[in-house]
Amino acid sequence: MTEIHTYADALSYLYSFADYERHTPRQKEFQHLDNVRALLTALGDPHTRLRTIHVAGTKGKGSTVAMLTAVLVSAGNTVGTYTSPHLNTHRERYRLDGASVSEHLLTGTLRDIRPIIEQVRADRPLTTFEVATAFAFELFVRQGVEWAVIEVGLGGRLDTTNVLTPVLSVITSVSIDHTEVLGDTLELIAGEKAGIIKPGVPVVVSPQAPEALQVIRSRAAATGSKLLGVERLVRARRRKILSPQRQEFALDTQLRLNDQALHGRVIGLNLMGTHQVENALTAITALCHMDRRQAHVDQAAMLAGLQDVRWPGRFEVVPGEPPIVLDGAHNADSIRKLRRTVEEVFPGQRAVYVFGSGGSHDATAMLREIGDSPLVLCRSTHPRSKPVSELAEAAAARGAKFEQAPSVGEALATARNVPGAEVVVVCGTLFIVADAREVLGIAEATDPVRS
Structure with missing residues (x-):
């Protein structure tokens, strides 16, 4: 066994397992929870010692x-x-109180549990995501966290994180994506997302298309879980755009937080778009249905937390001439919402789109939503990115005018030089956004090893 001495060693070890995110196409027959359960059992079931909130959804999770x-x-x-x-x-x-875990802590914790991982690996073909998920639970137990907020990786029912019995489940907006694994209808995809609902555990549900909501409602009824529909419980009024990185809205609701009425409260938010307002209403609904004796959340904490929240790569505005918007929108629904937000935040300004796509995403549908805006096509350094030639074929088929660039950096340079460009929008996949953040010098850090 290779020893883990450095952060680079730790990454090499994690990527020595099957990494479906980067190299191996996801296949339904390999989706099950047996491996992660065996690994967690060997670790002493750390996930059962955590107070968790489990969040699924296509967009917004x-x-x-x-x-x-x-x-x-x-x-x-x-x-x-x-x-x-x-x-x-x-x-x-892996974040502790909102900050990425340090190289030292990640390396030391992984080194400690590697012998146990190897014991399980001898009998089971573990994946990188299974090891990473078990590692996260073990890390959080060792650090003594009071809450663990866990995002589903893909789908829900057979996602590696679905070993949890959380305090609360949350399902954000469901739309068409990852059809090769989750199914090609909204009902099938909603069924996979609803698979995180556990018997007797309340589930907060963002506004949904009727066909998706019906599936989720049926699952909640079958498991005896209280369904908390955000759309019924709280609405946003008097929304205002204050700047390209700031919006606010008032709550219209009968909800109470820590016995304090929320109606009329003005919420400030640094994440832009009506879809982020929807996500905030979902979070507020969840907070109102958590045990206040465990969470200790009052209105001041809610207002301060929402006001300060940051989530890189989601309508992240990089100032400049022209400004650059980085957004990981990667299906037709999210591109539609992105374009609407661009038009709202930068009204009347000419937007140039830098576009790339992941190999399994529907680039044609996304390009349709971008419409007739100037377009620069490129490919990221991620191995599962779609080749520019495929994007060009899709764009040409719908009569779009476009330019091509071999890298994200060159695509940005091309977009900035488009005559009349007033804002550049980078979108289509988080892979493109990641490369753009490195090129622009705003990445939190970069890794010495990539899978």
Whole structure:
């Protein structure tokens, strides 16, 4: 066994397992929970010693996780957060009180549990995500977190994180994505997301298309879980755009937090778009249905947490001439919301789109939503990125005018020089956003080893 002495060693070890995110196409027959359960059993079932919130959804789950984390931390709780994928460093996946875990802590914890992982590996073909998930639970137990906010990786029912019995489940907006694994209808995809609902555990549900909501409602009824529909419980009024990185809205609701009425409260938010307002309402609904004796959240903590929340790569505005918007929108629904937000935040300004796509995503549908805006096509350094030639074929088929660039850096340079460009929008996949953040020098960190 290779020894783990450095952070680079730790990454090499993690990536020595089957990594479906980067190299191996996801296949349904390999989706099950047997391996992660065996690994967790060998570790002493750390996940059963955590107080968790489990969040699934097609879009908005990462932002909702960030909001919940920010409010819980603002209230004085110690919080572990597990999300995927990462943008620029693997350490982003494991956060303690909102900050990425240090190289030293990641390396030391993985080194400690590697012999146990190897025992399980001898009998089972573990994946990187299974090891990472078990590692996250073990890390959070060792750090004594009071809450763990856990984002589903893919789907829900058979996702590696679905070994949890949380205090609360959350399902954000469901739309068409990852059809090769989750199914090609909204009903099938909603069924996979609803698989995180556990018997007797309340589930907070963001506004949904009727066909998706019906599936989720049926699952909640079958498990005896109280369904808390955000749309019924709280609405946003008097929304205002204050700047390209700031919006606010007032609550219209009968909900109470720590016995304090929330109606009329004005919420400030640094994440932009009506979809982020929806995510904030989802987080607020969840917070109102958590045991106040455990979470210690009051209105001041809620307001402060939501006001300060950051989630890189989600309508992240990089100032400049022209300004650059980085957004990981990667299906037709999220591109539609992104374009609407661009038009709202930068009204009347000419937007140039830098676009790339992951190999399994529907680039044609996304390009349709971008419409007739100037377009620069490129490919990220991620091995599962779609080749520029495929993007060009899809764009040409719908008569779009476009330019091509061999890298994200060159695509940005091209976009900035498009005549009349007033804002550049980078989108289509988090892979493109990650590369753009490195090129622009705003990445939190970069890793010495990539899978």
